[in-house]
Amino acid sequence: MPSAAERTRTLVHSTCSSVLLIPGLAGARPEQLMADVRSVGPDGDVFLVFPADSPAVRAATHAQDDEVPAVLEITDVAPVSVPHRIRGRAWISGWLTRVPGQAGPGRTTLRLEIRDAYVDDLWGASAVEAEEFAAAKPDPLVQQETGLLQHLDSAHGEQLRRLCAVVEREATARVTPLALDRFGLRVRFAGTDGHTFDARFDFPEPVDGLAALRRAMHQLFAAADTP
Incomplete structure (x- = not known):
């Protein structure tokens, strides 16, 4: 399974929504605290690009040499329609500073120097040290996961339903691909009574790209068709 640090790092690089929480910052609307771009530097610092007039930028600017504590909260929502759609959250805490000259016109880059992090997702809850992050x-599939899950859901419903046999369950009302990573596929089964459960299908070996993923998925579906 991916480590807690890997899962947290994946969420930062994903398209999940996030909000920057700054203690004492009053009057800011949530959408004003959502970065346009997120990235991670070689030392593990998180870089966030905001409009230059963002409340977060003003807070970092007015602090000057003082450290501004902040928490980046990331919410991971499944990109397909499924019961209980939130897949997890991560909180990355640290100190915020302004980085001049690193963004285009009308934009400002802020650096979040990581103190620690915490992730609570489908794998469980765990703290993450700054060095681990x-x-x-x-x-490797973080940028493609949304499109891949949507494709599986729309074009491979029958093959997904046959996975019921692998977990020795009767056919259910709905089978939805919930999450995909280099280690395997997680599927959510929903019964006619509204009860849901998840099943994890591991690949024979971790995949490192789309070509390897196609082979792994073919093997998975072939196993579901084998009596």
């Missing part, structure tokens, strides 16, 4: 790599 800096050393971790995002999942």
